Amino acid sequence: MSTPVLAAANVTKSYRLGKREIPVLRGVDLALMPGERVALLGASGAGKSTLLHVLGLLDAPTSGQVLFDGRPVHDLPVAERARLRHEHTGFVFQFYHLIPELTALQNVLLARMMATSTLAYWRTRGAARAAAMDLLAQVGLQDRLHHRPSELSGGERQRVAIARALLAEPKVVLADEPTGNLDSATAAGVVELMFSIQQQRGLAFLLVTHNEDLARRCDRIVRMRDGVVQGEPART
Amino acid sequence: MIAAFSPFLALRYLLTRRINLLAMFGVTFAVWAMIVVNSVFTGFVSEIRTDVRRASPEMMLTDLPLDTGYEPLRAALEADTAVAATAPRLRHHGLLQPLRVPKGLQPRTEAAELNFDHMESGFALLLGIDPAREEAVTPLRQWVARSEEVFALHHVMLPPSTVLLDPDPDRRAQLLLPDATEWLARRRAGLAVDTPKSEYRSAWPGVLLGWRRAPYTPWLREGDPIDLLTAASVPTTDGTPQLRSHRVRVAFAGYFATGYRAFDETTALLPIETLRTMFGQDIHDPDSIDLVTDVAIRLQPGLSAHAITAARDRLQRAAQAVLPAGSAPCSVLDWQQQNTVFLSAVATEQAMMQFVLFVVMLVAAFVIYAVLHMMVVQKWKDIGILSALGGTPRAVGAVFLLCGVVVAVLGTALGTGLGTLSALSLNDANEWLFATTGLELFPRRLFDLQQVPVRLDPAWLVQVATGAIVFAVLVALFPARKAARMNPVQAFAHE
Numbered sequence: 001m002s003t004p005v006l007a008a009a010n011v012t013k014s015y016r017l018g019k020r021e022i023p024v025l026r027g028v029d030l031a032l033m034p035g036e037r038v039a040l041l042g043a044s045g046a047g048k049s050t051l052l053h054v055l056g057l058l059d060a061p062t063s064g065q066v067l068f069d070g071r072p073v074h075d076l077p078v079a080e081r082a083r084l085r086h087e088h089t090g091f092v093f094q095f096y097h098l099i100p101e102l103t104a105l106q107n108v109l110l111a112r113m114m115a116t117s118t119l120a121y122w123r124t125r126g127a128a129r130a131a132a133m134d135l136l137a138q139v140g141l142q143d144r145l146h147h148r149p150s151e152l153s154g155g156e157r158q159r160v161a162i163a164r165a166l167l168a169e170p171k172v173v174l175a176d177e178p179t180g181n182l183d184s185a186t187a188a189g190v191v192e193l194m195f196s197i198q199q200q201r202g203l204a205f206l207l208v209t210h211n212e213d214l215a216r217r218c219d220r221i222v223r224m225r226d227g228v229v230q231g232e233p234a235r236t
Numbered sequence: 237m238i239a240a241f242s243p244f245l246a247l248r249y250l251l252t253r254r255i256n257l258l259a260m261f262g263v264t265f266a267v268w269a270m271i272v273v274n275s276v277f278t279g280f281v282s283e284i285r286t287d288v289r290r291a292s293p294e295m296m297l298t299d300l301p302l303d304t305g306y307e308p309l310r311a312a313l314e315a316d317t318a319v320a321a322t323a324p325r326l327r328h329h330g331l332l333q334p335l336r337v338p339k340g341l342q343p344r345t346e347a348a349e350l351n352f353d354h355m356e357s358g359f360a361l362l363l364g365i366d367p368a369r370e371e372a373v374t375p376l377r378q379w380v381a382r383s384e385e386v387f388a389l390h391h392v393m394l395p396p397s398t399v400l401l402d403p404d405p406d407r408r409a410q411l412l413l414p415d416a417t418e419w420l421a422r423r424r425a426g427l428a429v430d431t432p433k434s435e436y437r438s439a440w441p442g443v444l445l446g447w448r449r450a451p452y453t454p455w456l457r458e459g460d461p462i463d464l465l466t467a468a469s470v471p472t473t474d475g476t477p478q479l480r481s482h483r484v485r486v487a488f489a490g491y492f493a494t495g496y497r498a499f500d501e502t503t504a505l506l507p508i509e510t511l512r513t514m515f516g517q518d519i520h521d522p523d524s525i526d527l528v529t530d531v532a533i534r535l536q537p538g539l540s541a542h543a544i545t546a547a548r549d550r551l552q553r554a555a556q557a558v559l560p561a562g563s564a565p566c567s568v569l570d571w572q573q574q575n576t577v578f579l580s581a582v583a584t585e586q587a588m589m590q591f592v593l594f595v596v597m598l599v600a601a602f603v604i605y606a607v608l609h610m611m612v613v614q615k616w617k618d619i620g621i622l623s624a625l626g627g628t629p630r631a632v633g634a635v636f637l638l639c640g641v642v643v644a645v646l647g648t649a650l651g652t653g654l655g656t657l658s659a660l661s662l663n664d665a666n667e668w669l670f671a672t673t674g675l676e677l678f679p680r681r682l683f684d685l686q687q688v689p690v691r692l693d694p695a696w697l698v699q700v701a702t703g704a705i706v707f708a709v710l711v712a713l714f715p716a717r718k719a720a721r722m723n724p725v726q727a728f729a730h731e
Contacts, residue, residue, distance in 0.1 A: 049728070058624060059725045079628045086626020093728065097621045101248045113241035114626040121240035168626070176728070 003070040004031035005204045006055055006089075006172050011064035013050055013227075024050045026227040027064065032172060035202040037195070039215035042224035048208045049176055051224070055206065056089050056174050057081040086114045090165030090203075092194070094177040096157040098149040104160045105145040108132040111167040135163040139193055155186035162194060172204045179214065191217070238638075239631040241622065246638035249611065256639065259600075259607040260647040263708055266600035267651025268658065270593045270700045271692075275659040276678065277589055278696070279689030281582055287495030288578065292571040293323070293373045293532035295548060297555050299567040304559065306526040312554040318535050318547035321372035325530040326364035326511045330466035332443070332504060333358055334488070336425045338455050360445075362466065364508035367400060367408055373534040376400065379492040383447045386493040389686070392450075397458070397490025399442045410507050411442030411489050413459045418487055421459030441510040442489030446500035450491060460488045464506070466514060482514040498578065531555075533568075544570065597704060601711040604643055608636055608715035612722075619719055620727020633720030640712020641705075648704045652697060663687045 013025040024047045032038055032055075042048045053059040055066060057073065066074035073084055098107045112128040113121055121128065136145060139159035149157055158178060165173055178194065179187035191214060198205045207218060215221045223230045250256050297309065306324040313322050370376050380396050387394045402408045413421075419436040422429045429436070443462060450456075467481040486506060494500055508528075509519050517524040535547060552568040559566060572579055612619070622632050658665075662677070666688055670676050678688045 053725050053728070056624065058728075059723075079630070082623070082626050082628040084626075085624070091624040093624075097617060097624075097728075099245070099248075099618050099621060101245075101252045106248075110241055110245075110622075111625050113244055114239060114622075114631075116240045117237045118240045118243055164625070 005034045007031040007067040009065040011061045013062050024227050028229050032204045032206055034204055037205040037218040039218035039221045040208045041215050046224040047227040048224055052174050052176050052208055057085050088171045090170040090173040092161050092165050092175040092178045094180040096161045100149050103146045103148055105132055107160055108164045108167055111164050139163050154182050158190050174206050176208045242631050242634040243638055245635045250639055250642055255607055259604045259643045262600035262603040263647025264651040266597045267648050267704050268655040269596050271655025272658045275690050275692045279691035282691055283689045288575050289571055291494035291496035291499040292574050294535050295533040296569050296574050297531040301563045303525055306528040308558045309531050309555055312558045320536045321534045323369035323373045323532040324366055324528040325532055326508050327529045328362045330362045330464050331358045332360050333463045335461040360504040361502045363503050363505050364511035365505055366508050373532040379494050383491040383493040386447055399489045412438040413487050417459040425461050440485055440487035441507045443486040444489050444492045444505040446503050447491040447493040448501040456488050462486050462488055601707050604708050605711045608640055608712055612636055612715045612719045617727045619722050620724040623724030629720040633716040636719045637712050637716035641709055644705045644708030648701050652701050659690050659692050662690050
């Protein structure tokens with residue numbers, strides 16, 4: 001059996017509110033195999049987004065481990081975690097989170113600038129630009145390269161965000177309700193696009209959603225309630 | 237290593253947020269003000285110091301006991317190899333009362349309400365000098381010649397006095413006016429003249445007045461008689477002091493202009509013998525004392541600061557040795573020590589001005605801080621995105637630090653350029669403004685200067701530019717650090 005590309009082992013996360021300790025994750029075990037598409041379902045406040053942030057190394061667990069390719073990574077130095085996030089993880093958010101001052105092309109290119117020095121990027125900017133344009137063409141935005149987010153529709157913005165998540169060629173994509181802010185027709189288009197790219201590239205895909213129909217199109221559904229994984233057992 | 241996104245994003249933020257211009261212009265204004273104000277102030281201070289230096293002997297022996305004679309001191313001081321020349325000086329106070337005062341122009345202040353701070357009363361600091369010796373220690377002739385330039389600035393054509401040019405050294409020592417001039421002056425004043433003009437010989441000692449008295453006695457013409465009234469406490473035979481007043485008639489010999497305002501306002505130069513005679517030390521009396529209150533000293537040229545300090549101490553000891561045993565210590569002061577109060581006041585004023593400019597820079601730095609801090613707060617979602625994409629806290633902070641650096645560098649470059657240009661063209665601007673509107677940015681006549689004394693010091697430019705950049709960058713570190721420490725999860729938690 002192959003090693004999970006990303007796994008949470010008995011992860012807990014709690015926040016302190018004054019003198020009170022608020023537990024959000026209570027010993028979560030979850031494994032994401034290479035090329036696997038997993039849906040994370042749960043009500044608001046179940047801890048889905050927190051788990052996503054912990055798995056994406058944006059937040060540290062209170063206890064437990066986050067493993068990447070079987071290696072514990074949750075307690076690495078901050079710069080190392082940033083590098084790992086850049087190289088192996090792509091994020092897609094419900095509210096797109098594009099930088100408003102940049103065009104669609106620049107937003108995508110930003111992903112290439114993260115771990116490269118100014119000089120090194122300057123030398124390879126032609127290749128980076130070509131790759132970004134290619135990705136934007138794949139998501140159907142070849143004619144919207146130089147438009148700013150404010151000039152794009154919701155669906156187009158999410159496509160830019162998907163292209164940005166893929167430019168660094170990650171192994172894992174963590175998507176937090178990526179269609180939650182789109183109308184159903186647009187959402188369907190975005191879902192098709194995401195799933196086709198996921199299949200083409202063999203990405204591990206963790207999709208946080210409220211949508212049961214969408215969840216059913218994944219290989220596996222993981223349900224969360226009150227910070228605990230329920231239903232289908234996690235593969236660890 | 238600076239990640240490529242830091243300068244890229246910093247530039248985009250700068251170009252798309254106009255409020256950054258406010259921060260940049262804040263730095264520009266502060267640097268501009270520092271350069272222009274300081275260059276003008278430095279120019280003024282330099283002029284003031286030059287004027288004070290011109291009005292003061294290189295060194296001065298002072299704090300001498302009463303009845304001190306010049307000759308023993310001269311011998312003691314001139315024995316020192318560092319001394320080039322000495323000159324006796326006798327200081328006292330007095331009232332100058334011109335005999336010929338046109339009707340309606342009498343002084344408004346009555347004798348009973350003398351205002352010693354004002355020249356209108358005729359009050360003067362009398363400085364008795366030996367012109368020949370004085371010329372060896374101070375630029376006396378230059379003082380007299382300079383009066384013509386100063387009057388010309390005020391559109392008054394008045395040739396300088398010629399009393400120092402008399403070929404007869406005895407007449408020069410008494411500052412005597414040409415015979416015909418005094419003869420005519422006597423007639424003008426309505427005084428009896430028994431001698432024909434061709435046989436008349438000048439008799440009144442001359443008095444040279446600081447040019448700043450001129451506005452109060454505009455009718456005075458060369459040779460006009462002036463009564464000099466003074467008083468001194470003299471011991472009587474039984475030892476009790478008695479106040480004795482003296483009156484002597486002198487002739488107005490012209491004006492002098494050192495440039496040092498206080499000196500030119502208050503001082504009247506007259507032959508030292510005239511003052512000595514008033515104190516009972518008649519030159520013709522073999523027992524008289526060649527009375528001095530100070531001795532002006534000129535040192536040999538080219539002495540180092542260390543050698544001058546050493547000479548000052550030596551001269552003090554040499555002079556003290558000549559004075560009667562038990563005398564209070566005399567002092568030897570260099571030109572700066574002679575004017576300590578004034579020069580300290582100027583230095584304090586300059587320090588205060590620099591403090592005010594520093595506050596201007598502080599405000600500019602605060603504007604940078606406020607603008608960057610606001611940017612960090614407004615961009616907290618961007619900070620979250622950058623972290624999610626793999627940006628390290630350091631690289632995220634660098635975005636905002638680079639914004640500060642660019643604002644500081646551009647603001648400083650613009651301020652330095654504008655400041656230099658303004659300082660260099662200040663006189664042209666002043667001329668233009670005066671020609672166009674009749675107004676002056678800097679009233680030159682107030683300071684008796686041909687032009688605004690701008691002194692642009694390259695070292696100061698470098699200091700200001702470097703200081704402004706360093707200061708602004710240090711201030712920018714705070715919002716940058718805040719950005720670096722922001723928790724990226726916060727950006728996504730409150731949607």
